[in-house]
Structures are given as structure tokens and as C-alpha cells.
Amino acid sequence: MWYGQVEGTEIVTLDPRFADCFAGHVRVERLWTGARWCEGPAWFAAGRYLVWSDIPNNRMMRLTDPGDQVSVFRESSNNSNGNTVDNQGRLVTCEHLSRRVTRTEVDGSITVLADKWQGRRLNSPNDVVVKSDDSIWFTDPSYGIDTDYEGDRQEQEIDGCFVFRIDPRSGSVARVVGDMVRPNGLAFSPDEKYLYVADTGATHLADGPRHIRRFTVGANGKSLKGGEIFAESGSGLFDGFRVDWQGRIWTSTAEGVHCYDADGTLIGKILIPEIVANVTFGGVKRNRMFICGTTSLYSIYLTTNGSRPG
Numbered sequence: 001m002w003y004g005q006v007e008g009t010e011i012v013t014l015d016p017r018f019a020d021c022f023a024g025h026v027r028v029e030r031l032w033t034g035a036r037w038c039e040g041p042a043w044f045a046a047g048r049y050l051v052w053s054d055i056p057n058n059r060m061m062r063l064t065d066p067g068d069q070v071s072v073f074r075e076s077s078n079n080s081n082g083n084t085v086d087n088q089g090r091l092v093t094c095e096h097l098s099r100r101v102t103r104t105e106v107d108g109s110i111t112v113l114a115d116k117w118q119g120r121r122l123n124s125p126n127d128v129v130v131k132s133d134d135s136i137w138f139t140d141p142s143y144g145i146d147t148d149y150e151g152d153r154q155e156q157e158i159d160g161c162f163v164f165r166i167d168p169r170s171g172s173v174a175r176v177v178g179d180m181v182r183p184n185g186l187a188f189s190p191d192e193k194y195l196y197v198a199d200t201g202a203t204h205l206a207d208g209p210r211h212i213r214r215f216t217v218g219a220n221g222k223s224l225k226g227g228e229i230f231a232e233s234g235s236g237l238f239d240g241f242r243v244d245w246q247g248r249i250w251t252s253t254a255e256g257v258h259c260y261d262a263d264g265t266l267i268g269k270i271l272i273p274e275i276v277a278n279v280t281f282g283g284v285k286r287n288r289m290f291i292c293g294t295t296s297l298y299s300i301y302l303t304t305n306g307s308r309p310g
Contacts, residue, residue: 006027006028006029006298007273008271008272008273009028009256009272009273010269011026011268011269011270011271012270012271013267014269015265015266017261017265017267017268018259018267018268019268020303021248021259021268021302021303021304022300022302022303023301023303026300026301026302028270028272028299028300029300030296030297030298031063031070031296031297031298031299032061032063032296032297033295033296033297034295034296035054035061035294035296035297036054036057036295037054037055037277037294037295038052038053038054038293038294038295038297039052039054039082039239039240039277039278039292040052040053040080040081040082040093040094040127040240040278040292041278041279041280041290042083042085042091042280042310043085043281043282043283043286043309043310044089045085045089045282045284045286045309046089047064048065048066049062049063049064049065050063050065050280050282050290051083051091052083052278052290052292052297053077053080053081053082053083055079055081055096056079056149056150058077058078058079059072059073059074059076059077060072060073060074060080060083060093061073061297063290063297065282065283065284070297077093077095078095078096078097078100079095079097079144079150079151080094080095080096081094081095081096081124081125081126081127081144081150082094082126082127082128082138082185082240082278084128084129084130084310085130085309085310086103086130086136086310087132090103090104090106091103091104092104092128092130093128094125094126094127094128094138096125096145096150096151097144097151098115099115099122099123099124099125099144099154100112100113100114100115100122101113101114101115101125101128101136113136113166113171114136114138114164114166114173116173117158117162117164117175120157121158122140122158122164123140123141123142123144123156123158124140124145125139125140126138126139126140126141126143126144126184126185127139127185127186127240127278128186129186129187129188130310131192132192133168133221134168135165135166135168135221136165136166136168137166137176138163138164138166138186139161139162139163139183139184139185139197140158140164140183141161141183141200142156142161143182143203161180161181161182162175162176162178162180163175163176163177163180163186163197164176167222174222176222176223177197177224177227180209180213181199181205181208182199182200182201182203182204183197183198183199184197184198184199184200184238184239184240185197185198185251185252187242187249188217188243188307188308189243189247189262190245190246190247190308192217193216193217194214194215194217195214195215195217196212196213196214196215196241196249197212197213197215198237198239198251199211199213200238200239202237203237210232210233210236210237211229211230211232211233211238212229212238212241212251212260213227213228213229214226214227214229214230215227230249230260230264231251231260231264231266233253233258234253235253235254235255236253236254236275237253237254238251238252238253238258239251239252239253239276239277239278240277240279240292241278241279242279242280242281242307243307244305244306244307245305245306245307246262246304247261247307248260248261248267248304249262250279250289252277252278252291252292253269254275254276255272256269256270256272256276257269257270257279257289270289270300272293272298273293274293274294274295274296275294276291276293276294277293277294278292280306281305281306282306285305286305286306287301287302287303287305287306288300288301288302289302
């Protein structure tokens, strides 16, 4: 573990609004390295620890605060990808190998929340978010079944890659977005009026989508409408992302983390010497951004805060 300026990192301000997000002396810190593909960071406030996935190595890692000590959280994680924390402080996980979304209960047991839609197996759930009404929203591209690297190569049973909602009372699974090529990261705006979803369809189609779309949440809190393009990636693909309390989107890219104001303006970048797959806000005040690079976990302190736990 090494603290201080990390070679290849830089804070790039494109708009004065971005400079306001940092104290003048802060730097990116590399906290740990040794993964094959870091993903799905989630912060657990009660225990003051971060959990994230190392997908190809089929494990989940944990960093404890204070001290930033890293250990294995779970072996044989079913090639877990995205993780989040529900409103009761429990771990919710997308699993590629088992093609399901699960919840880890307080006693350590695993509850399956979703593994089928209309009687057919899901593709490979990728990222997940929990709304204030306890509903769970997740994306289901095919990355975990396309090859044997992040799961098992298998056939799709569903004709497409969709965004789904799990009802908090009935447990039923409903499709809420059906017109994306490869839906990936997702997050709600602080007031939950909007759901942002990344489409990384360029991995499968020449000139395919590499953008984030913004959907308006219906009055019933269950449906979506709209879906206009919010931002286009100028560096690789948008993958996972989080929203701060002022509505700014902090998203992963090929060159690090890009920050978009709520009006869609790219206001700055945090350059990382690896492809970044996902980020989250953590720490006691949710003002520490944890960044999942390809092989390493990084962090930086901000003067803003995450919009929700996990």
C-alpha cells in the first residue's frame, strides 16, 4: 500500500464547477493491486468497509476503514459483478456464473431475488441499484455468458438485453427498458425523478452505443419514459457510475473517471493509469470516492458527497 501522488494520475479541470469538488492538495491514492478486473464497489457504512468484485478471479474483496486493510470477502462468488447496499444495509449482488441477483442476509445466508423472467433464465445480471421504495433495478447484458472469462459461455434464453425492476412486495420481475443493446451501469438522480443507464453496445456492434441515457421515472415509481441520450463517451465506454448529492454523474471511462454536471456538461476528469470499470462514494461522510481500475483499487477525497449509501 502506498499513499501520495500515483504516476499516471491527474485531476483535469474543464469547467470551474469541477475545481469546487476538490481541496487543493488532494491526490489520487492507490490502495491495493492484484486483481484481473475490479468491478462493483459498494460501501457499508455500519461496518466501515468497502466490498468489490474481482470477476475473472471469482472472488469479492474487502477494504476496512480505518487502515485500508484488504482481505478476501468471499471466495467462489459466482463471478460477481455489480454490488450495492439496500435500505436495510444488506449486500445485493449481480452474479454472472449463476445468472441471478442475490441478497446476502445479516446471518450470511443467500437469498435469490431474481434468476428468471417469463420463465427464461436471465443473461448475466451486471449492475444494480436500490430505490427508496426498496425496489431493485438491474441491468442484464450478456457479458457473463459470451465467453468463459467472466462466467460460463452459454446461450441466451431471453431475446435481448434489458433493464429490470424487482418489486419489493411481490418479488416479481418486470422489464422497464427494452430498447438498449447492452445496458450496463445505472443510477438514480438524487430526487429519483430520473434513472440514468449506460449502454455499452459498442462492444458488440460496429458504431454501437457508447452513451448514458436518461429516463424519467413515472408517477407510479415503477415505469420509465423518455430515454434521451445524456452523454456520449469520448474515451472508451461508460461502465458503472454514481451520482453525488448535487446531481453530478461520476462515471468510469477508458482513461479514468469523467464528471458530468446535471446539465450534461463534461466538467472534469480524474485520469487513472488503467481502464476504470466502476466507482462509488464511501467513507464516514461519503466524500471519499473509491475507483475500480482494471487491476487496482484507487481513492480520492472530494468536497462533495454521494447521494445515497452504497
